[in-house]
Amino acid sequence: MKRWICLLLAAVLSLSLTACGAPKTETLDIFAMDTYMSLVAVGDGAFDVLQRSSNEINTLEQKLSRTIETSDVARLNANGSAVLDEGTAELLRRALRYSEETGGAFDMTIAPLVELWGITTEHPRVPTREEIDALLPLVGTEHVHLDGLNVSLDEGCTIDLGGIAKGYASDCVAALFAASDLTGGFASLGGNVYVHGVTADGQPWKVAIQDPQKTGAYACTLHLSGAFVVTSGGYQRNFTGPDGTVYQHIIDPATGYPAVSDLLSVSVITYGAADGQGTRADAYSTALYVMGEEAAVDFWRQNSAAFDMVLVTADGRVLYTPGLKDCFDETEGSGYVYQPLAA
Amino acid sequence: MSTNPSRPELKWNRYDAIVATLVVLLAVAVALWFYLPKLQSGETTVVISAGGQETERVRLSDFSGTTVTCNGYTLQIDADGDGVWVSHSDCPTQDCVHTGHITRAGQSIVCLPAQIIIHLEGAANDGPDVIVG
């Protein structure tokens, strides 16, 4: 009798134990690429995947940062030419393609103007019209000559991959996640988010888009899996000039001045861990912000198969594309008027 | 015809009670294993990390503030039981001070120059998993 009860108990317990093995969640916070990054992984080998992701991000920063003297980008800017490795060359190819697609609203050759305004430094300043006009002719992808792994820049032209480096990093993390045994996870790389699989509760990830007008509040929430969300907005980083004008950090390649947009923020959503969707989302979000509402909506209509988006306008509307209809939660009491866009 | 010798007892007895008790015990064990961790993490917790290292983990209701120095900058963190905020910082960007109060699980204050993160952790809540922007 006792023997059998023991056996039963052991059998039942071992059954429940093998069935359990609650999914392991690991988190990792890192400071890289001039921003705060948070990585979360759920499932087998979570810690290992996060370590490799972190290493990958640091390696990328060493290659792509404009301010690290030994980086590929810094050497190219200093010497006017360079031989790149395949990864960096591919990123440059994509940057050129996105510039073309967005009619120059995204442009990596904006670097001389970024430097002039001191946007990313601790001491930004408002340059004179003459200073800006002198540098504007250097902006344009026609100054970048890429042939295989060889790249050269026209005299005075420099490049800044800051607009897509984090998107590219999120692509690399997405690839590591996709090749792993993780059941879920996300990478939040300063305005660039990639969500993989499902949460430990088996649900799609809830990605909240920051309310540009109110810290700690959200404009909306998206339920996503296997997707990139990249938000660009003037509210993220800006400075106030001596006359009280607020200058934000995204420079319009057409004018050389910080973009004056009728949008407060643009979030671009792309899908799938392959094909550089994170880089695309990063480039598009910057470009659409510079374009403004009307041109952004036109651009989406022409490329509606490629991405979804959420626009927060300065006059208090939140516009979203119909592809998000089933995963879009409005924020109650946010004061925004929510409008789905017509295809 | 005779009764089949393999036929069981048909009256409830104390040995049946043992089986029933075992089932109850198993139910309680699974319930404890599954629900206890959730109950324990029910309270909002303040987690402070500096330079990638967790330096403090306190329940929000027990947290009265602290001073953290990292990367050459010092942050004065204050709390009133309901929320946490950075009242003073000598960092150049002052983003941490401008973030203001955080009160809900999932929210955080990040100081990039000092590499200090103040994060509110909590139990299963309705809040988002990740915030972009």
Added chain:
Amino acid sequence: MTDMKWTTKNIALCAVLTALALGLSTLENMFPVSLAVPLPGVKLGLANIVTVFALYELGAVPALVILFARCGLGSLFAGNVSALLFSMLGGLCAMLVMIGLKHCRKLSIYGVSIGGAAAHNIGQMAAAIITLGNTMVLGYLPFLLAVSLITGTLTGFVAALLFRAMAHVTLSH
């Protein structure tokens, strides 16, 4: 219990019991307990009466054969394969535990039946975890186990009635 011989009569007996089990499953699907107790997968487990009966009257092997036939045909009728995994894992767990408990001669039909009902729920839970790929459903297990005490007692009671009614009838030879 001696091993049952696979005579025509006994094969026919197995077929009748399988049909009975299928009938009981269908019957209880028509009056779902889950309406009264809002838990996924809650069932009276009437078909378990047949399993208990077959186990004692015919032995473990015929009882297993009836179980397989019942699960296979049942999911065929319902037309879904994931139901097969659920009923098979649940039924197998219940069967194995009851075979074990049957050896404790001091246990009455109630103890065996309760053990079987609890094991049935554990097996179904395992199926749910396999199908859903996450362990969140385990939160239901304590409640399902509690319910299995009641359903196990109930099926034990019905089985006891059955054995009493058949006290002087021998089915297999």
